Amino acid sequence: xQTVTQSQPEMSVQEAETVTLSCTYDTSxxxxxxxxxxxxxxxxxxxxxxxxxxxxxxxxxxxxxxxFQKAAKSFSLKISDSQLGDTAMYFCxxxxxxxxxxxxxxxxxxxxxxxxx
Amino acid sequence: xxxxxxxxxxxxxxxxxxxxLRCHQTENHRYMYWYRQDPxxxxxxxxxxxxxxxxxxxxxxxxxxxxxxxxxxxLLTLESATSSQTSVYFCAISEGGKPQETQYFGxxxxxxxx
Numbered sequence: 090x091q092t093v094t095q096s097q098p099e100m101s102v103q104e105a106e107t108v109t110l111s112c113t114y115d116t117s118x119x120x121x122x123x124x125x126x127x128x129x130x131x132x133x134x135x136x137x138x139x140x141x142x143x144x145x146x147x148x149x150x151x152x153x154x155x156x157f158q159k160a161a162k163s164f165s166l167k168i169s170d171s172q173l174g175d176t177a178m179y180f181c182x183x184x185x186x187x188x189x190x191x192x193x194x195x196x197x198x199x200x201x202x203x204x205x206x
Numbered sequence: 207x208x209x210x211x212x213x214x215x216x217x218x219x220x221x222x223x224x225x226x227l228r229c230h231q232t233e234n235h236r237y238m239y240w241y242r243q244d245p246x247x248x249x250x251x252x253x254x255x256x257x258x259x260x261x262x263x264x265x266x267x268x269x270x271x272x273x274x275x276x277x278x279x280x281l282l283t284l285e286s287a288t289s290s291q292t293s294v295y296f297c298a299i300s301e302g303g304k305p306q307e308t309q310y311f312g313x314x315x316x317x318x319x320x
Contacts, residue, residue, distance in 0.1 A: 093248075124308070134249075134296060134311035180248055184309075192300075193239070193264060194309055196248030 091116045091183050095197035102171055103205050109156075110166045110200050112181030118142075120186040123157065123164045124194070129177040137179070140164065142186070168202075176204045209233045210312035212297050218318045225284040227315050229297030231277075237300035238280040239309065240264075240272060242293040249296060255280055287319045 092115045102108040114123070125137040140148045140157050147155050152172075156165045168175055181197040209232035219225050229238060237256055241249040241264075251264030253272040261272050269291060271283045284291055297312040 122308075126311075132294065132314050132316075134298075134314075136308060136310065139308055182248075193251040193254065194241075194249065194298075196250070198246055198248050 093197040101203040124182040212312040235299040239298040
């Protein structure tokens with residue numbers, strides 16, 4: 090079974106600074122996907138970024154980027170130039186890539202990020 | 207916005223009563239999922255569907271049943287609600303017609319079982 094670990098329950102950072110959220114995972118699969126989802130106070134789950142394990146290049150989406158270390162099974166999220174709207178719970182998630190129809194997301198327990206004005 | 211709505215958005219019910227939550231999508235996605243979110247657990251899969259009348263269990267399916275009679279609707283039923291089923295319930299769809307595609311979530315339903 091896959092497990093996802095987020096070791097930082099809470100973090101805070103000053104507005105405009107850079108912050109990195111950690112995520113490690115355990116799997117015996119070789120092909121898989123990794124995701125970061127954001128959950129603001131509205132409780133909506135919003136996709137931040139997605140990484141395909143067979144791609145060596147780290148995914149980026151505007152101010153959000155990841156550091157994907159496959160051998161170390163590490164998938165951290167970097168937020169640059171942090172903004173007040175980045176205040177949210179962030180979840181790391183894993184999905185196998187077999188195409189059988191029973192793919193599910195395995196989530197970590199989340200990191201609560203607060204951006205301080 | 208993946209065109210997903212959930213109803214009701216909030217519900218308070220009593221132990222032992224049946225409850226049905228509805229997920230509705232407008233974009234004809236084949237794969238749909240029900241998750242629950244609890245503190246300290248992230249989100250966990252309850253049931254999923256890979257087509258009309260095709261459903262299967264997730265990791266926390268005990269006490270829940272699902273039905274999908276139309277592509278656009280995926281219903282989650284708590285046959286006899288218990289306090290342990292107090293949670294936030296999220297519906298998701300898998301975009302692109304493939305199960306390994308990115309999942310997008312509905313707005314969630316907060317359920318309180320007294």
